Amino acid sequence: MASTTQSISTTAPVVPYKKKTNWGRIALYVFLITFTLVYMLPFFSSIVTSVRTQDDISLHGFWSVPKEITLQNYPDAWVQGRVSRYLLNSFIITIPALIGTVFLSSLSAYALARYRFKGNRLIYFMYVAGTMLPFQILLLPVFLLTNKLGLYNTYWAVIIIHTAFQLGFVTFVLRNFMKTLPGEIMEAARIDGASEFGIYWRIVMPLTVPGIAAVSTLEFTWIFNDYIWALILVQSDNLKPVTSGLASLQGQFTTNWPLIVAGALLAAVPTLVVFFLLQRYFIGGLTLGSGK
Amino acid sequence: MAVSSPPAPKKRKINWTPYLFLAAPLALYLVWIVGPMLYTFYLSLTDWDGISPEMKYIGLKNFQSLWNSLGKPVPSAFQYSLVNNLRWLLVFITVPVSIGLALAVMLNRDLKGDRWFKVGIFLPQVLSFAVVALIWSWVYNPRAGLINSFLLNIGVTNPPGWLADKNLAIWAIIVAATWRQIGYIMILYVAGLKNVPPTLLEAAEIDGATGWQRFWKVVFPLLAPVTTIVVVISIIDSLRSFDLVQIMTRGGPANSSSVLANLMYIQAFNNYRMGLGAATAVVLFIISLIFIVAYLWRVTQDELDY
Numbered sequence: 267m268a269s270t271t272q273s274i275s276t277t278a279p280v281v282p283y284k285k286k287t288n289w290g291r292i293a294l295y296v297f298l299i300t301f302t303l304v305y306m307l308p309f310f311s312s313i314v315t316s317v318r319t320q321d322d323i324s325l326h327g328f329w330s331v332p333k334e335i336t337l338q339n340y341p342d343a344w345v346q347g348r349v350s351r352y353l354l355n356s357f358i359i360t361i362p363a364l365i366g367t368v369f370l371s372s373l374s375a376y377a378l379a380r381y382r383f384k385g386n387r388l389i390y391f392m393y394v395a396g397t398m399l400p401f402q403i404l405l406l407p408v409f410l411l412t413n414k415l416g417l418y419n420t421y422w423a424v425i426i427i428h429t430a431f432q433l434g435f436v437t438f439v440l441r442n443f444m445k446t447l448p449g450e451i452m453e454a455a456r457i458d459g460a461s462e463f464g465i466y467w468r469i470v471m472p473l474t475v476p477g478i479a480a481v482s483t484l485e486f487t488w489i490f491n492d493y494i495w496a497l498i499l500v501q502s503d504n505l506k507p508v509t510s511g512l513a514s515l516q517g518q519f520t521t522n523w524p525l526i527v528a529g530a531l532l533a534a535v536p537t538l539v540v541f542f543l544l545q546r547y548f549i550g551g552l553t554l555g556s557g558k
Numbered sequence: 559m560a561v562s563s564p565p566a567p568k569k570r571k572i573n574w575t576p577y578l579f580l581a582a583p584l585a586l587y588l589v590w591i592v593g594p595m596l597y598t599f600y601l602s603l604t605d606w607d608g609i610s611p612e613m614k615y616i617g618l619k620n621f622q623s624l625w626n627s628l629g630k631p632v633p634s635a636f637q638y639s640l641v642n643n644l645r646w647l648l649v650f651i652t653v654p655v656s657i658g659l660a661l662a663v664m665l666n667r668d669l670k671g672d673r674w675f676k677v678g679i680f681l682p683q684v685l686s687f688a689v690v691a692l693i694w695s696w697v698y699n700p701r702a703g704l705i706n707s708f709l710l711n712i713g714v715t716n717p718p719g720w721l722a723d724k725n726l727a728i729w730a731i732i733v734a735a736t737w738r739q740i741g742y743i744m745i746l747y748v749a750g751l752k753n754v755p756p757t758l759l760e761a762a763e764i765d766g767a768t769g770w771q772r773f774w775k776v777v778f779p780l781l782a783p784v785t786t787i788v789v790v791i792s793i794i795d796s797l798r799s800f801d802l803v804q805i806m807t808r809g810g811p812a813n814s815s816s817v818l819a820n821l822m823y824i825q826a827f828n829n830y831r832m833g834l835g836a837a838t839a840v841v842l843f844i845i846s847l848i849f850i851v852a853y854l855w856r857v858t859q860d861e862l863d864y
Binding site: 294295297298299301302305306307308309311312315323324326327328329330370371373374376377378380381383386389391392393394395396398399400401402403404405406407408409410411426427429430431433434437462466487490491492493494497498508509510512513516523526527529530531533534537538541545548549552553 | 572573575576577579580582583584586587589590591592593594595597598601661664665669674675677678679681682684685686687688689692693694695696697699701702703704706707708710711737740742745746749794797798800801804805818819822823826827832835836838839840842843846849850853854857
């Protein structure tokens, strides 16, 4: 799969279309600019709404000249809306789950990529199929198991299910990445007397860093953006991540839309930052994950 | 098997190393994913209410009652859910796929600032469904929101209630979902187009093919593998839809925007009908399975290339 490494490193190759008349190009620009702006309208409208007051907007509607501009909704959402607490919880859940799933997946990916053994194909397909499961087929038993183990309403409940569920996708991506590494390096290390774990840890893992970076960026946003597991496994407000937190924020401030959208925008900041800083890896992860 | 018996003559020595690497992740996966999946199948054959210690085995009764709820004069929640999942699926395999492809083709040339178009269109994909749900709930707000505030301003006296309207709620939610999906599809096609060799296009152009012909006769067939993946991903995503419905309408008004994923949650966690909820989950799983198998088949094809 040569395309895997390639799709990470390339950003915008130039396809040498023959230059057409300038009019076609200008029309294309006009269309794309209009389309993109209209497309982002719901997002922009949230930003505009977040700096207005509830009274003003419910009285005059969105399409009216603001009587007053205020930034107060942000601190209100942050403190009274508890977005600060929810965001912290999201990190407390996401970071261990991410580290756990990447580490465990790298182990199974290494086994699946580098050894011939009975059940290799079967285990690989089980992981691939698992990435596509609807969560509903797991909800009840995971809920019961979590209760049995006394983990209900703890961070661990959410961390463990994310770690387990994401194993499928991360193993799939890393296994395919490791397959592209040249086998001679490992053979050489083996002849030099390196242990199997040493080969994995000192040779294969450093070479897999680009794949790990891509898949981690993607996984960070996936785990961070999860709603259903937090909804099922966590009850107290103090433990809620920002997704289910936002749902309770909406319940609490039902008609205060400026505050609600301010909260939603604050909640989106971490994933937006990750996306803008690590765009290349993010896109790389998506294309890696699509199988080809 | 006979692995532990000391004299295993003539048997090739088993290399345990891969199994050691697999032990921890596989154990976690079996306990938290595979086991629960099988257990849901079992639960779907019981009448468990989530509280009583007993789970009575009732065979296929739960599935029967789901089946019997179809075709009533007032559609049941299950019927609404099936129909809405189908609507969602049909929209997802047509609208985001064609718009995403069109955008990818338009952006696949040396345009200055193409990156900004891509970023703008991809941005919703980075937002959580929870954030998307709130943004769009506000857009659809019956009096002050983006749409109705505009309609009222231009003199429409009785604008639609969107999420509060029985006939519109599900479509309003699907629009929000499509908004989030298009960028994803576009990026997959952008990546796919990079693998189309420019020399082929030049050759076609020299042969006098128009832009339209070049697209349908050269580019589109070469994109077939991407399209397969895109369609399967779109179907799976449409069947997984839960968050938007749960946050925007909870399936209402009167179940009209319910989908299977959301119905299952309500049956099991709000109405304590665990057996029935499990049965709904199994129905959803079986529908998904068709496409999971299609995807696996696609991946197998790739495997054979090695």
